[in-house]
Amino acid sequence: MFQRPRGTRDFLPDEMERRRWIEARMRECARRWGYREVCTPAFEELELFTLRSGEAIIQEMYTFRDKGGREMVLRPEVTAPVLRMFVNEGRNIPKPIRWFYFADCFRYERPQKGRYRQFWQFGVELIGADSPRADAEVIALAEAMLRGCGIDFEMQVGHLAPVKHLLSGLPKEVAARVMQLLDKREFPALREYLEETGHPDLYDGLQGLTECRSLQELFEIIGHIEEGEWIQRVCSELDTYGVDYCLNFGIARGLDYYTGTVFEAFAQNLGAENQVLGGGTYRLAHLFGGEDLPSCGFAIGFDRVMVSLGEFRVPRKPAVAVIGMPEVEEYAAAVAKGMRGAGISVVRDTMERSVGSQLSHAAKIAEYAIIVGRKECETNTVTFKNLFSGEQRTLTLQEAIGEVAAHGDRA
């Protein structure tokens, strides 16, 4: 027997229906906000990802050398490919550009709850807009999309300027380490580290940033900064949208490429891997040879959304089993064809089973059975049986089609 590769999953039909159902909701939400789908290759040149993030992350990627000797990688995320595509062929598209994607990504990491080696991201990029209103639109869309899926989550919004302001006097490595500790909320270690490096005075301000829950508190800590008005405007836009969020100026991840507003969403019922969405403003295009356009985007951890939602039933169109006696094979085929032509899901026996067995099987996989034999063939009718109630009637094909359609989706 073959085992599935580590960190990958198989999806049976019930699970796929749930996944497609949620995916469709996200798609529909993106569409309503004016975003259109794009698709990039599943693999790219390795350098596309190391350019920004350094060589160190190679160990967490699926890299390979192709037959031409090129260093390639299965995409570990989609923002860089989308921006690469933008630089390659998006120059003459009217700005701002609103794109979304739904794609599988690959990371060579240790699997655990909500973390897989092949995982799906649903993401959105707003390219070329640089305003508080652009930031707010993307956050509001993120919120709407997650709400639309029905998960229970908390949206946190922050900005990198306050913490960068506080750390402006520190050497780069020290600042990076501080950000790391701050992001993880390891306050005792942070205090210790600041004392070691001779900046104990920064502790209260940094801790304050992670705890302050209003702009007023924020400005009391950092005083006046240039980005203050921007932050204020993003918040008031979010209030206008009616977005339910809380402030967190301790969000520090991705310092190397996020430039301003940052936001994250956390699901309530997941384990250690409870972040279901992350995003912010960034500048990437210039790295790939384009102009230095600001962009804002986010990615939803689709699999984590699915874990958070648990099991649920998706409405499904009813299925019909057409059971024909051997002597009227052609008539049965015509009935099946007619129903399929009307958009109905039809199955027929492929195992040469008896009528009794066929019905027995039909009861497990279909909602209705249609039985046709000499009798029905001669009168140009069908025997239409409701497999829930057992009730059965003689109908014309058109009447049977109408019956199935009238009962609609089943829950």
Place this chain on the structure above:
RNA sequence: GCCAGGGUGGGGUAGUCUGGACAUCCUAGGGGACUGUGGAUCCCUCGACCCGGGUUCGAAUCCCGGCUCUGGCCCCA
């Protein structure tokens, strides 16, 4: 890369501590009783000790290594 706990037919399990004959039970799958009316019932059938090594007369059981799953750490672009 680190820690903890698991791995027995497709799914769920008993047996493992205390080694012993054909490995338990439920469920799902296939067939039949039943060649124009099913889900019940009965019968038949298919099908497993994660892999490799060691100890032993004998290993699902004990020991070692590996793989893998679950949860946590690390990381999270």
